[in-house]
Amino acid sequence: MRATLSYAGRTAHPRAQPVPVRVGGFGGAEGLVAWLCAEQVSCVVDATHPFAAQMSANAVAAAERAGVPLVALTRPPWRAGAGDRWTPVADLEAAVAALDGPPRRVMLALGRLHVERFAARPQHDYLLRFVDAPERAPSLPQHRLVIDRGPFTVAGDRRLLEAHRTELIICKNAGGEGAAAKLAAARALGVPVLMIDRPALPERRTCDSVAAVLHWLDHATDRGV
């Protein structure tokens, strides 16, 4: 099978990959239809992050219009367990609204594109962790910036939370292993978490493992679609 991996282009130096990579937006669902047709794509696998709602919606719409079968690789959301002190919030806006109290030391585990929204709550001292150094300093009056792309460990995240004396973590309910270390560290230290719920995504066929996606691809190819 020939595969192409598509990146939005948010990360300056993405990890090397074993398949050809293209980078940048397609130009909405319409642009994606054109790309699927030009490249004679026979299957689409939506392996985006659970919060990439726009891309997932575009992928469903474009695959349908281009007559190409689509499957989404998904993972279950994290669930609070014993010792977790989580407060669910519906979205980023609700997380910002929840920070209207006195100054706290807050870890924003959100990615570069979303932290600017917290400038509306300048009283807090923020801990930010980005994959790349930003071109412009974040407009949060009090912040500490850590550049690290992981993988993160529970011991490392615990040290980070302790060094910053973090009193609250704000994160998205991404699910999976990659970003879960901070939650285990928060549990160990008794640090509360504002957990942002996932956005609504369109109805689509889903698989919860890479093996299941590969199996689906084999069958999609068998059927000649």
Ligand SMILES: NC(=O)c1ccc[n+]([C@@H]2O[C@H](COP(=O)([O-])OP(=O)(O)OC[C@H]3O[C@@H](n4cnc5c(N)ncnc54)[C@H](OP(=O)(O)O)[C@@H]3O)[C@@H](O)[C@H]2O)c1
């Ligand atoms: N949101 C998160 O928390 C998060 C976390 C980790 C990784 N990511 C990854 O970062 C990328 C961007 O996330 P986002 O939340 O900004 O997406 P988004 O809001 O759903 O998408 C915004 C636009 O970015 C372009 N885009 C997104 N993913 C793309 C891809 N894989 N290939 C080509 N173009 C893509 C599309 O532009 P056009 O309309 O021009 O095609 C899309 O309309 C996604 O691939 C996602 O998997 C996101």
